[in-house]
Amino acid sequence: MSTPRSEAALDTAFFTAWITRAAAAIETDRVWLSELDAAIGDGDHGTNLDRGFAGVMRVLDTTSPRTPATVLSLTGTTLISKVGGASGPLYGTAFRRAGNALGDATEIDLPGLASALDAALAAIRKLGAARDGDKTMVDALAPAVAALNEAASNAAPLLDALSAMVDAARAGADATIPMQASKGRASYLGPRSVGHRDPGAASTVLILTALRDTAAAVGSDVGSNGSDSD
Amino acid sequence: MSTPRSEAALDTAFFTAWITRAAAAIETDRVWLSELDAAIGDGDHGTNLDRGFAGVMRVLDTTSPRTPATVLSLTGTTLISKVGGASGPLYGTAFRRAGNALGDATEIDLPGLASALDAALAAIRKLGAARDGDKTMVDALAPAVAALNEAASNAAPLLDALSAMVDAARAGADATIPMQASKGRASYLGPRSVGHRDPGAASTVLILTALRDTAAAVGSDVGSNGSDSD
Amino acid sequence: MKKLINAPDTVVADALEGLAAAHPSLAVDLENRVISRAEGPRQGKVGLVSGGGSGHEPLHGGFVGYGMLDAACPGEVFTSPVPDQMLTAARAVDGGAGVLQIVKNYTGDVLNFQMAEELAGDEGIEVRSVLVNDDVAVEDSLYTAGRRGTGATVFVEKIAGALAEQGADLAAVAAVAEEVNARSRSFGIALSAATTPASGRPGFTLGEAEIEIGVGIHGEPGRRRGPIASAAQLAQTALDAINDDMPLSGEVLVMVNGMGGTPLIELYIIYREVQRLLAAKGVTIARNLVGNYITSLEMQGFSLTLCRLTEQFTELWDAPVQTPALRWGR
Amino acid sequence: MKKLINAPDTVVADALEGLAAAHPSLAVDLENRVISRAEGPRQGKVGLVSGGGSGHEPLHGGFVGYGMLDAACPGEVFTSPVPDQMLTAARAVDGGAGVLQIVKNYTGDVLNFQMAEELAGDEGIEVRSVLVNDDVAVEDSLYTAGRRGTGATVFVEKIAGALAEQGADLAAVAAVAEEVNARSRSFGIALSAATTPASGRPGFTLGEAEIEIGVGIHGEPGRRRGPIASAAQLAQTALDAINDDMPLSGEVLVMVNGMGGTPLIELYIIYREVQRLLAAKGVTIARNLVGNYITSLEMQGFSLTLCRLTEQFTELWDAPVQTPALRWGR
């Protein structure tokens, strides 16, 4: 049961705010992400994503995307152009496909958002060929998308749905710790990859948390400003 | 005043015994010599000399030199062929010139030995162009040769003369510690070479001590074996 | 971390400027990070493009030139390049006969080159890719990202480069590249780890007398850690790993490669041991390379790469090559 | 100490066997430790012999071949060779036109080459020696063994080698060698020390962020120690030291040399800085080398060598050379 309050409008500004918040989160936690990657990969995941999202911010600052789709599309293309490494094409394609899924709409509803994330997950699965349990970003994103879809099909309020999504992403990322990697650079460690959090799963949590927090910030702004008008 | 006792005969066997003892002393102290060299040079002095004297021993073992001159000459040539570095040509030429100075004699007297060492010192001075106080082997050898010459001109007993020589060599080597090097590799250290013993001076002490000890060993052997025949 | 750099995030840009200044035979697109031949594409010649993370120099930029690569795309240190670079490279080198991408098998490289292939295809440039995966240290390809691409990359670039120079078509150049990879194997042993400028810390830590056996070129872990052993034993370990996977016979091409921090004198000692071990097996080293060709920054250690030669390979190996890092016959 | 060796006292012997096996263009006399051209002396050509302690590879053995050295005499690691080696080399390379010895200025090298010169003279071989002493880090030649021979050795060997190949007589070859040395200066900066196999310990110890400014190729101390600085600042330090001693102008030949443990990518960064600094002075880099040419085992750092070119130097520099480590034009 959630306390009813105003919901954020999932418009172009909202999507821009999400990506901005995600970029800030990645910047804040870049060292942590790289350290996670140093343990089982090559220690560049934070640097890679930070370089990419910094590029995204430059692009978003200098263009004025008209639709949510454009925001995600630009994000994806820029990540592809700037990140390199495994995560660049994966996240980049994910954002592009998510953008495609949004079509021309200027405002998106929860089911729309859920199917955009569906498309993102499918893109990563297709490109990276990772199965569940391979200890990749998929292990955070897949349960998150499932939780979001379930919430959407139950017509849950936006913030509840996004919180469920984040919780599932977190649990999924936590679950990567005992896994043995069988995709990406960490797979070369074999059994020695066990006991470490997958950096891509960790960055997925950051990105999805930024989405939830954007909704919460906008929602609570709207809520507090508009509570007496209710 | 020294207790009179039998003196060693400075024959071919004696010179062979000297070089053998010197080779053993160098082998024993090779790490120390290299450590001295590591402090102000390139850390190879012990290795260099040990390689050289090991070669000398092989040569002496397989040839039967007929005269003291041949022993020293073979020693010198072999050191030149095996040591490398600055000390190889210097010691090698020194031994060769000392050998030349001995001529064809099968037994050498103290003045003869003194002039052989004179020739050795002159050779090193000529080749290396080091002056006294440059912090080189010259600073041990020069006072040693002076002491030996003085003892010889005073007709001192052999062992006393050689002991005076060793004492002077030791004092000379000790005196290199406060010197600033201006020849050889140590000179690059400038003032930082102060406070360290010169490795070449140290090896000179070892070689001259072996000479004294050879005389002492033979002398005391003769002394104990032949004391009743006196 | 002591490094000859200005700042961690300008390493690649600064080095590219240095490369451009040092080698008039190279055209370096600093903006798009593409190194290509100064003289541009030759009409009718297949263009060869490779690339990967920086820090492996002279690979790949040092192999751009007559008889070898047409372009190289350097990523950030130990990070694969982005598709835009390979797209720019494909445009720069296409002489109408198509472009072959030589890709070392790492997820990041594979994905970024794959995206570039699609983008170039959209522009009407025919692009094919060949994967290099020669590192026998990776034993279980089913539960890993597969064998890593290491030393054989140099062989593929040289031999396919020579064939392309002779005017062979894209299918033939791709086929020889694949064949070289199929007939090549590598194994690396590290004595110490590399420190990337961005991380500032060694990628792994070894004990005083410990080595990483089967290490990857980014310091990926190998099969096991063990105590340091003699050059003869280390050569044997590497050679056994290769021979167990691909039994050797006939004539081989051998590369004893330094990882960046290994004295050349030590590489020659390893080469001596490899030569003796192979001779005892009746295998002849027909051609060889001893030196730093695919490095891992300042990592100490060596990798051994062997290719079972064919007559065609030997002929193409001997063909003239004129690049900053490999040069003969011209 | 972790090294790719069998035992400290077989390092040079084993490496020479490896060198012999790897390079059919070289004749390696394992017994006498002389590396010479496989094809032997050319009648009427001045023979060029160099040598010095091992551990600086590819110097000198890697520079034996057409257009450069006729023979090289490797001593033990960081220890000058013995006269017998140079005598053997003189005999091996004498084509009746005499032999030029190229000697780096270290007491050990000078004395051993000097003795060899006498011995060869006794045998009727005309031998002259030229001393290389280009290291400006040594400031006070009066109270030291004089300036050390470092990077300029590569220039002397290449340029004098080219002139000898053209058939010039001993006096002319010696004169150009001396002139190259006179117009060349070097300065080195180390980030870490090398460990010789025999000692098993680093030659010196630097703090976490400390560097040796003006280091010699055996790890001899430099002018001072200081904190690590940017590539731009380090390049400036080295260049200033050189320019203060020999004001630069016109066209220069530049070598940015790695000391053995330095990633190539970092050398290109240094080269970029050198190039910018020289450009600002109006000095043109007409020719360059960037890489490991005169190393100090696994020491990290770089040395900068500059030569003020003459027309003759440039022409001789460009002349064909075909050695394991330097190869062009043929």
Ligand SMILES: Nc1ncnc2c1ncn2[C@@H]1O[C@H](COP(=O)(O)OP(=O)(O)O)[C@@H](O)[C@H]1O
């Ligand atoms: N095949 C794959 N499918 C999905 N995700 C993958 C795959 N390979 C790697 N990843 C993700 O990418 C992350 C590593 O990204 P990053 O460090 O930026 O790239 P790289 O491994 O090239 O250095 C891993 O933590 C993992 O989550």
Ligand SMILES: Nc1ncnc2c1ncn2[C@@H]1O[C@H](COP(=O)(O)OP(=O)(O)O)[C@@H](O)[C@H]1O
């Ligand atoms: N010019 C010189 N004259 C006399 N002795 C010298 C001279 N140069 C060096 N030496 C001696 O040689 C010693 C060093 O020998 P060694 O370490 O074997 O050679 P290198 O310096 O070539 O490594 C010094 O300690 C010094 O005593």
Ligand SMILES: [Mg+2]
């Ligand atoms: Mg990574």
Ligand SMILES: [Mg+2]
């Ligand atoms: Mg020494």
Ligand SMILES: [Mg+2]
């Ligand atoms: Mg990476």
Ligand SMILES: [Mg+2]
């Ligand atoms: Mg020495």
